[in-house]
Amino acid sequence: MADAAEVARRYQAAAARRRWILKAPALLTILLASFGPLAVMLVYSVMEKGNYGGVAFGQFSLDGWxxxxxxxxxxxxxxxxxxxxxxxxLRSIKLALVTTIAALLVGFPTAYFIATRPAESRSQWLLLITIPFWTNLLVRTFAIMGxxxxxxxxxxxxxxxxxxxxxxxxxxxxxxVLAGLVYVYLPLMVLPVYASLERMDFRLVEAGYDLYATRWKVLRHIVIPSCKPGLIAGSILVFIPAIGAYVTPRILGxxxxxxxxxLIELQFGxxxxxxxxxALSITLLAIVTVALVVYIRNTAGKGGAHGH
Amino acid sequence: MRNLLTGLSAIALVSTLGSAASAQEGKVLSLYNWGNYTSPELLAKFEAETGIKVTVTEYDSNDTALAKARAGGTGFDMVVPSANFMQIWIEEGLLLESRPDQMENFKNMDARWIDVSWDQGRHYSVPWQWGTIGPVVATEFYKGDINTHAIWLDPPEELEGKINVPPEKNDVMYAAIRYMGGEWCTGDKEFLKGVRDKLLDAKQHWLSMDYGIERMDSRDTLAQFYYNGAAFRAREVNPDIRYGYPKEGYSMFMDSVAILADAPHPENAKLFVNFIMAPENAALISNFATYSNGILGSEAFMRPDLKDAPELNTPAELVEFGGWQDVCPTEVDELYTSIWTDLMQ
Known part of the structure; x- marks a missing residue:
């Protein structure tokens, strides 16, 4: 007959097992969907190239790198x-940076405008922002072409x-290309900025004015710090797809x-x-990762004090 | 848990249905063809006669099509490779030896297209369309000679920044090599360096390197190095458009339909291959995409404006300058690829 400790131990083991079983689908998805393709790319990048595209499996080579x-x-x-x-x-990094800045300059006032509307009409404004998403990216890009x-x-x-x-x-x-990128990725900037502006306590803005702050000071010391997480999220959401953009530069460029x-497509074609x-794909991934880490370190560190 | 089970059984049901359909080949067929190249009228007629519904998936370059087919499991039945790629497709074992030469309608095939270098005796493929590649110019803006590649390789001032060249390696390389006085498949490095410099220099005067002739309609480009059938369509929009046959040498191309080795519906595909060798059906292909087909007697069913178009009828004195892009030795092709990637970047 098992004593109390034994029962408790068994119960815990069963609970742990259940946790793992329940976690398994998520873990598997992450492993397969995230690391699977990466592993394939890594293997392909260290193989000899095939005659008409493809790779010669089993023939190790660093030529690609x-x-x-x-x-x-x-x-x-x-x-x-x-x-x-x-x-x-460099062209990609430059275009992605300029796209992010332009999306910020257009997206922030837009988000601010929506956040300061009466609560019942905000969802209509947001709907207007998301409507372009219902149309295929390709169709929108060709529309810009027109x-x-x-x-x-x-x-x-x-x-x-x-x-x-x-x-x-x-x-x-x-x-x-720039116009196309900004237009396509603008909603990705507006939505997160709006989300953090919506949570902002606008009494702080009033308090600022009461204390004789100028509009500029209110913006710099109250509004921007409190929506910083949104600005960071928006910038990341715009920068990453912009640097790897394919369709827009192909059609409009x-x-x-x-x-x-x-460039990557050219190598596969x-x-x-x-x-x-x-190898170029992995390099792109590395550039994005480094840019992200630097960006988050620099911005989040300073903005942390104002966090919620 | 019950939801999960329902889901699983639904998946099982769907996959059973799928395999049941493929077992009896069904009344479907899948064609993998170049963009804007397949006549909907032709497919409608085929479906009316045989009950087989054809779906079309499009590609924009030989390399794309080849890469996809080599990966396997595409579900496509037929593909339309260019002459200069056909040999690769056959050697790689991607095509079914469907023997079109033993089919009923093969008697309509123009004899000049039977013993071609890329498919001797036509054991694998039949012509879809063929044409030439040369300069297409808006003569309202350019008054000079049009029978020269100088239009896009040494562009005159009035065309600078208004030129499009397709991102098609062999077509561009062939023209540039002939323009510089060389022969196709030359491996002379000194000479090829000159070709590379010429192309890199010329690129500065181009607006874009892309497929499509529509940008001539809006006058975004005033000259293109492009395909004759597309030039015909451009002239329909802007009557001042002319197509040239360069005396330095221009290339000819032919895209031929072949059945894939792993085609899910090979018997339906054979019916289709035979179908398009009938003159009235081949004419439908031409009437839509405005290139010549390889079937005798199809002229009678072609649009009159197309049949007599200067874009489709090479002037007798310029016929001799046309040539084919034979497959070059691997080491030569690598030199061309090297020039090409330099140019594209």
């Missing part, structure tokens, strides 16, 4: 630091109003000025260099 940083020129038979990849990296083209709405309006007399080349420029997503493509 070497090609991320160094380029062998078959014409001069020299190896040098690969400038082309670097240019694409706006920016030589005989598009913007050029026609400018010509009609006499601002210009010849259409401006807007399509297939970095500016077009005209395929001439690549971003990292397109006509470049027929899957190991390099896999």
């Amino acid at each position: 070497t090609a991320v940083f160094f380029k062998y020129d078959p014409f001069d038979e020299t190896t040098s630091l690969v400038v082309a990849n670097l240019t694409v990296f 706006l920016l083209s030589n005989q598009g709405l913007v050029n026609n309006a400018l010509i009609w109003s006499g601002v210009i007399d010849k259409p401006l080349q807007m399509l297939f420029t970095d500016g077009a 005209g395929g001439k000025n690549m971003m990292m997503g397109n 006509q470049g027929r260099n899957w190991p390099l493509g896999a």
Whole structure:
């Protein structure tokens, strides 16, 4: 006959088992969905490349990784630091940063506007923000193409109003890509900023004014600190997809000025260099991770004092 | 727990249904084809005659199609590779040797397309469409000679920043090599360096490197290096558009339909392959995508404006400058790929 301690031990073991069983689906999903693809990429990146794309399994090679940083020129038979990849990296980082800043500049006032509406009308404003999400990204991007083209709405309006007399080349420029990225990712900025503004105690703003703070001071010392978590979340949500964007630069950039997503696609397509493509993908992941860590350390550290 | 069980049994039920359908091949067929290349009228007619419903999935480059098929399990029955890729598809064992040459309608095949280098005697494939690749120019803005690649490789001032070139490695490389005075598949490194410099220099004057001719409709581009059938469609929108056959040498292409080795519906696919070799059906393909087909007698069923279009009828004195993109040796292809990735970045 088991004593009390034995019963308790068995009960605990059973409870632990049950916990694990209940946890298992979540853990499995995370393992498969998150680390599975990563593991595949990692394996592909250290294989010899196949003849017409693909990889030669079992033939270990670091050529893919070497090609991320160094380029062998078959014409001069020299190896040098690969400038082309670097240019694409920098262009992607720059465009993603500018996109984030632009989304912040447009998204913050929008979120503030919604948060200061009467409670019953806020959900309608939010609905307006989310409506574009109901349309496929591709369709929205092609719609922008229609706006920016030589005989598009913007050029026609400018010509009609006499601002210009010849259409401006807007399509297939970095500016077009930027406009597309900001438009597509703007809701990802507005929603988290709104969420933290909504929780803000607006009596603090009134108190600020009562104490003779200027509008600017109220904004800097009261509003921004209290919605900082939202600003951080929004910036991250915009920056990450923007740096890896594929469709928008492909369609609005005209395929001439690549971003990292397109560079990676090139390797899996006509470049027929899957190991390099896999290595570039992991490099992109590393860049994003580093950027995130730096960003969160710098912002959250200072903002922590104002946290909820 | 009960919900879980219901879910599981639902999954089991669905998968049983799925396998039951595939066992008897069903009245369906799946075509993996280039974008904007398949006539809906043709598919409707095929369905009316056979009861087989064809679904189409589109791709935009040979490499995309090849990569997908090599990964396997696509569920596609038919694919339409270009001549310069057909050999790879056959060597990799991706295609079914369906023997179109023994099919009933093969008698309609134009003899010039039977003993082709990429599929001798047509054991695997039949022509879908063929054409040429050359400069397409808006002559309202450019008055010079159109039968030259200089339009996009040494662009005149009036076309600068208004040019589109498709991101298609072999087409671009072929034209650039011939323009610089070389032969296709040359492995001469000194010469190829010159080709690379020429392309990198020319790229600065291009607006975009993308597929599609529609940007000529809105005058976003005034010149393109592009495919003859698309040039015809561009002229329908802007009548000043002209298509050139460069004297330096231009390439011809042919996309042919073949059945995949792992096709779920090979018998339906054979019916389709035979179907499109009938002149009235081949004409439907041309009438939609505006390229020539390879079937004799199809002219009688083609749109008159298309049949006599200058884009589809190479002037007799320029025929000799056309050539095919044979598959180059691997080491040469790697040099071309190297130039290509430099250009694309």
